[in-house]
Amino acid sequence: MIRALVFGRNGQLGRSLAMRSGDFAGVSLQLLDRNACDVLQPTSIARAIDLHRPDVIINATAYTAVDLAENNGELAQRINCDAVRVMADNAERQSVPLIHISTDYVFDGEGKTPYRETDRVSPLGVYGQTKLAGEEAVQEITERHLIFRTSWVYSPFGKNFVKTILRLLSVKNEISVVNDQQGCPTSSLDLAEAILRILPIVTRTGFAKFGTYHLVPDTQMTWCQFSCAIQSEATKLFGEKWPGADCQIQAVTSAQFPTMAKRPSYSVLSTTKFKANFGFGLPGFGHSLIEVLQNLAKGEDYA
Template sequence: MRILVLGREGQLAQSLAERAAEFPDLQLAFTSRSDVDLSSSGSAARFIVAAKPDLVINAAAYTAVDRAEEEPALAFRTNGEGAGEAAAAARQVGAAIIHVSTDYVFDGASSSPYDEEAEPNPLNVYGRSKLAGEEAVRAANPHHLILRTAWVYSPFGRNFVKTMVRAAQDRDELSVVSDQHGCPTNALDLAAALLRISRDCEGFGETYHLAGSGSASWSDLASEVMANCKRTGLPAAKIRPITAAEWPTKAVRPASTILDCGKIERTLDIRLPDWRESVAATVERLAAQILA
């Protein structure tokens, strides 16, 4: 199977490239932004139609949550219209598309985890643009699979776990929000699941939630990172829990977007590892790089 991955520079695409060695029957090709720029009308269609893949994985997105408040047109163009154009081009060449979305399509007001039937109600431009992308993909290509995930981190790119590790090298104490909750997700775990779905051609025409098992606040996640920093010989800062009100941001963030991932476990037998286990593996890898 020939798979075209959009967004080579992102941490999910880099994770897909690494995990691909475990799936030798899959042929992955990756596009850079110079190849496919979802913010530019027609860019995705031209490349996908020329490449004629069997499957497109859209791992490209505008992910700057706060900056999106100042650049709504760009966020919607990239995450909404661009995603729809990629899905339509995939359909044109007879290909399916896997589109990666986010827990931020929800408002965080629920006291229970969000399943796929929950009504989206995003609070910020980023979340609204990603919801627009979901709707555009569904409308453009019936052979789609929409995968909502959350709080993605990895040894690659820019993400919360790497930020905490770096910050602890310079500061003894870090203030981290404690009243926002979600499901930390290792991009390498997510990538392995995506490649298994691709190989088995399962689950298309549906929306699924897939994130690290368990849940945490940002300060819980930061504390776990610091515990693993200490264990692996890296500097470890003290974590001071604060409220979101004490750390104002341009974009309003939902208080709790814990995802119920039961559907994908029941139907496709996919469950990601506990988030603590995956954080430990990530910090170990970062420590090996830093201390080498």
């Protein structure tokens, strides 16, 4: 039995790992929330790792409020870098692998083709800067690490773009969505399944493929296109009487929809390295979106 210690029980990925874990009989998850471990306290992290003696550590915590991070840089730094440094220190001390989740926002968006892991990083805002600092801390401290950069994460849990758009569609006659930023919408259910699937591999003695990987589906689109896909699939699932079916989605530019933090205009990630080293990729976007919507429908949480 592989014992995996997960920091971030109540986040999108933590809850997705819990949901998917039933399909992996050889893995035992110990998921920690803030009550069990305050990641702002280094001693709390160290105690948790000493107590549970895991075979692998998964960091599913992050400060992900991209705009708020501009005025809360210290807190973002403590969660996205300082806490990660402590996890890496203790993973190295215990000689166990650390799986850490990072972001496409480490890139500036000036690229024109899918970013590879070796491409230059240059984050535009505090969120991306602190996530990059977390990556660098992990790389500096322990060789036994897997950094998975992902993007535009959505799920049936917590606050995310899919749930926000469903709510807006159902209460408004028209919404405006940015159409000049491109990325890869990623289901955290798919992320969780991929991580659980590789645990027997990465905890095996002699595993030598540690490093940084991009982990997203291969479908790229704009936020506006993502919104249209959400509306289309939701209408099929919830029926023509769903109030969001008739809402008009208007495409706008980033300049017309200013935000506190600047986003990369292009943050599509190449998954060639992950597929080559692990032999599989994430499912197609359409299947994954439908699954999330179906889970929301079960809980009547789409309105």
